[in-house]
Amino acid sequence: MSDAPVLQVEGLVKHFPIQGGLLQRQVGAVRAVDGVTFSIRRGETLGLVGESGCGKSTIGKVVLKLIEPTAGKIVLAGEDVTALKPGAMWTHRRRIQTIFQDPYSSMNPRLPSGTIVGEPLENFGIARGAARDEQVAQLFRRVGLRPEAMRKYAHEFSGGQRQRLGIAKALSVNPDVIVADEPVSALDVSVQAQVLNLLIDLQEEYGLAYLFISHDLAVMRHISHRIAVMYLGRIVELADKRTLFTQPLHPYTEALLSAATAPDPKRRGLRKKIVQGDVPSPANPPPGCHFHTRCLYATAQCRVTAPPLLEVAPGHHVACLRRPVGGDPGPLSIPG
Amino acid sequence: MSGTPGPILEVRDLHTQFSTLDGIVRAVDGVSFDVARGETLGIVGESGCGKSVTAMSILRLIPRETGRIASGSIRFEGEELTTLTEEEMKRLRGHRISMIFQEPMTSLNPVLTVGTQIAENVVRHLGVSWKQGRERAFEMLDLVRIADARRRLDEYPHQLSGGMRQRVMIAMALSCDPQVLIADEPTTALDVTIQAQILDLMIELKEKTGTAIVLITHDLGVVAETTERVVVMYAGRKVEQASVETLFDEPLHPYTRGLMRAIPRLDVEADAAGTRPRLQEIPGLVPILTQPIIGCAFAPRCGFATDRCRRERPPLIDAGAGHLVACWEVDRVRRAA
Numbered sequence: 001m002s003d004a005p006v007l008q009v010e011g012l013v014k015h016f017p018i019q020g021g022l023l024q025r026q027v028g029a030v031r032a033v034d035g036v037t038f039s040i041r042r043g044e045t046l047g048l049v050g051e052s053g054c055g056k057s058t059i060g061k062v063v064l065k066l067i068e069p070t071a072g073k074i075v076l077a078g079e080d081v082t083a084l085k086p087g088a089m090w091t092h093r094r095r096i097q098t099i100f101q102d103p104y105s106s107m108n109p110r111l112p113s114g115t116i117v118g119e120p121l122e123n124f125g126i127a128r129g130a131a132r133d134e135q136v137a138q139l140f141r142r143v144g145l146r147p148e149a150m151r152k153y154a155h156e157f158s159g160g161q162r163q164r165l166g167i168a169k170a171l172s173v174n175p176d177v178i179v180a181d182e183p184v185s186a187l188d189v190s191v192q193a194q195v196l197n198l199l200i201d202l203q204e205e206y207g208l209a210y211l212f213i214s215h216d217l218a219v220m221r222h223i224s225h226r227i228a229v230m231y232l233g234r235i236v237e238l239a240d241k242r243t244l245f246t247q248p249l250h251p252y253t254e255a256l257l258s259a260a261t262a263p264d265p266k267r268r269g270l271r272k273k274i275v276q277g278d279v280p281s282p283a284n285p286p287p288g289c290h291f292h293t294r295c296l297y298a299t300a301q302c303r304v305t306a307p308p309l310l311e312v313a314p315g316h317h318v319a320c321l322r323r324p325v326g327g328d329p330g331p332l333s334i335p336g
Numbered sequence: 337m338s339g340t341p342g343p344i345l346e347v348r349d350l351h352t353q354f355s356t357l358d359g360i361v362r363a364v365d366g367v368s369f370d371v372a373r374g375e376t377l378g379i380v381g382e383s384g385c386g387k388s389v390t391a392m393s394i395l396r397l398i399p400r401e402t403g404r405i406a407s408g409s410i411r412f413e414g415e416e417l418t419t420l421t422e423e424e425m426k427r428l429r430g431h432r433i434s435m436i437f438q439e440p441m442t443s444l445n446p447v448l449t450v451g452t453q454i455a456e457n458v459v460r461h462l463g464v465s466w467k468q469g470r471e472r473a474f475e476m477l478d479l480v481r482i483a484d485a486r487r488r489l490d491e492y493p494h495q496l497s498g499g500m501r502q503r504v505m506i507a508m509a510l511s512c513d514p515q516v517l518i519a520d521e522p523t524t525a526l527d528v529t530i531q532a533q534i535l536d537l538m539i540e541l542k543e544k545t546g547t548a549i550v551l552i553t554h555d556l557g558v559v560a561e562t563t564e565r566v567v568v569m570y571a572g573r574k575v576e577q578a579s580v581e582t583l584f585d586e587p588l589h590p591y592t593r594g595l596m597r598a599i600p601r602l603d604v605e606a607d608a609a610g611t612r613p614r615l616q617e618i619p620g621l622v623p624i625l626t627q628p629i630i631g632c633a634f635a636p637r638c639g640f641a642t643d644r645c646r647r648e649r650p651p652l653i654d655a656g657a658g659h660l661v662a663c664w665e666v667d668r669v670r671r672a673a
Contacts, residue, residue, distance in 0.1 A: 051527035051528060051529065051530075052498075052527055158621055160621070188382035188383055188554070188622075189382060189554065189556075189595055189598050189599055190382065190594060190595060190598050190617070190618035191621075192598070192599075193598035193599070193615035193616065193617045193618070194617045196600070196615055197614050197615055197617060200612055200614075215527065215528065217528070217602055218599065218600040218601055218602045219600050221600065221602060222600035222612060222615065223600075223612065245602070255529055256528055256529065257602070258532075259528045259529045259531065259532035260528055260532075260557070260602055261531070261532075261535070261555065261557030261558050261560065261561045262557055262560065262561070262601070262602060263556040263557045263559075263560045263584065263596065263599060263601065264560055264584060265560045265561070265580045265581050265584050266581075266584075267560075267561075268560065268561050271532060271536075271561070275529045276533070278497040278499055278500070278530065279497075279527065279529075
């Protein structure tokens with residue numbers, strides 16, 4: 001891992017307008033992403049974890065510039081791409097590629113898989129004709145598919161094989177960053193392991209940076225180097241994975257970890273009941289700390305003041321008023 | 337609770353098949369198991385293993401146009417379900433056997449309030465008045481800990497969150513005091529923190545009501561936390577069955593072992609920062625069920641497989657204390673740690 005970040009995101013905001021009334025005027029906004037800052041180095045996996053509606057997928061789409069940010073800055077390999085129009089962005093698209101949860105929906109059912117995987121090579125003028133076919137064959141081999149399968153159509157592959165096709169396509173242009181949004185969530189356990197192993201091998205081989213988006217904590221811990229926990233559009237905690245799992249400081253992180261089921265009947269009943277209720281709507285998030293409505297440790301202050309994300313220990317960032325810089329990392333007390 | 341002894345539900349040599357353009361799919365291929373009164377039985381396996389089709393077969397919800405229960409027996413309280421008429425099944429479903437599914441929104445009627453839907457079920461099966469039905473609906477919403485239950489009675493499904501909808505489904509399923517609740521991936525579509533709440537609720541209500549639960553899931557974590565006995569299915573067949581403690585302590589079928597080693601785990605000590613141990617893969621793919629499977633269905637993916645495994649279907653044998661496993665090479669598997 002080199003130190004220069006290959007992707008930097010600063011103060012990223014994405015609001016989706018809500019229209020209403022006869023004239024369809026804007027009456028509100030879904031604050032999907034509400035001021036998010038992070039960076040990823042070459043060869044590193046940053047995991048974005050959180051529950052539905054926390055904004056993790058929106059971040060993925062914004063850094064891919066599939067949708068435009070409302071505010072903030074996106075720096076890709078040292079170049080500010082935030083304000084680039086689609087035409088100018090095009091040349092940068094080689095650097096950042098994506099893998100979806102359901103690769104099937106992104107594949108033209110009428111094209112043979114070899115053509116699908118080779119499309120970026122032609123689009124970016126990297127290779128054509130026989131040279132392209134040779135490169136595609138190599139990509140097929142690299143992701144564990146037989147080159148003869150290039151003639152087959154997407155529907156002829158299994159879910160795991162289609163994910164391999166998606167990975168091959170993303171790899172074809174030799175990107176710096178891959179945004180992987182729930183890439184193994186739709187796969188069966190036995191196949192999930194194959195794809196996770198492949199992603200790790202490719203990262204080590206090519207120095208890829210992954211922005212890995214998932215709701216699955218176990219998968220996240222397996223593949224990530226650092227993990228950002230999101231709640232209602234904000235990062236509430238960011239740390240290297242060992243710290244995050246052994247010494248979580250944000251009450252929401254603690255709640256997420258304790259809610260996860262473990263494949264071990266001996267641990268039954270050990271799960272602490274930490275959070276009650278549902279995630280509030282991102283169209284109308286609670287004031288102050290977004291988590292205060294479900295937090296056991298919330299004080300009056302938490303209901304009004306939004307906590308900033310502070311580095312409380314080297315590399316360990318937490319957004320919680322009850323976790324001051326240099327404070328005691330022990331358990332919080334429940335206010336009377 | 338009925339006084340008859342023995343299991344509440346007995347499934348024997350169930351074969352459920354679907355006709356497709358590619359041929360006959362043997363979705364369930366000779367599965368037998370019992371459900372004891374008040375127990376939680378888990379049925380676990382990956383997509384296409386036949387776990388959901390087994391549940392649909394018990395409820396007789398296999399679409400008639402394409403599928404059928406080809407042979408086998410399903411007895412509920414000693415009564416054979418496979419030969420009941422649709423009318424008789426309707427009286428049973430939602431009353432003595434009920435079910436919840438993965439996506440509550442597809443099972444709830446969007447144009448009726450949740451109170452009306454629960455009351456309708458109670459009125460239909462128990463023959464009480466509408467007023468009593470609504471009162472029962474209120475009790476049930478309160479039981480599944482929906483805050484402000486009186487007001488929620490008059491809300492529509494779309495006004496509720498995903499977790500709350502699943503609570504409504506559970507309330508409806510339990511509204512007529514069923515003897516068996518079949519839950520097919522009940523928490524798969526829910527967020528982690530909501531899943532924890534729903535699992536806790538299901539266990540608590542089971543203790544309270546004595547309803548037996550058949551929990552169908554792909555998630556070994558959910559199985560470990562909620563069930564007492566587990567059936568592992570692969571390619572339409574039962575490959576292993578044991579108490580949940582035994583299964584996780586000493587899985588004996590190579591497929592079960594493979595599954596357990598393939599999942600990334602949170603409960604083992606965190607590795608040194610940065611290192612990422614490889615997950616153990618199960619090589620290859622599940623078999624295509626339109627072709628008859630000769631021998632053990634797992635043999636092509638199994639490191640222990642011999643010629644015999646590829647030739648002869650392994651019977652379920654008792655490996656001790658009711659731990660059933662369908663594997664010719666179980667002694668070698670056991671020694672292989």
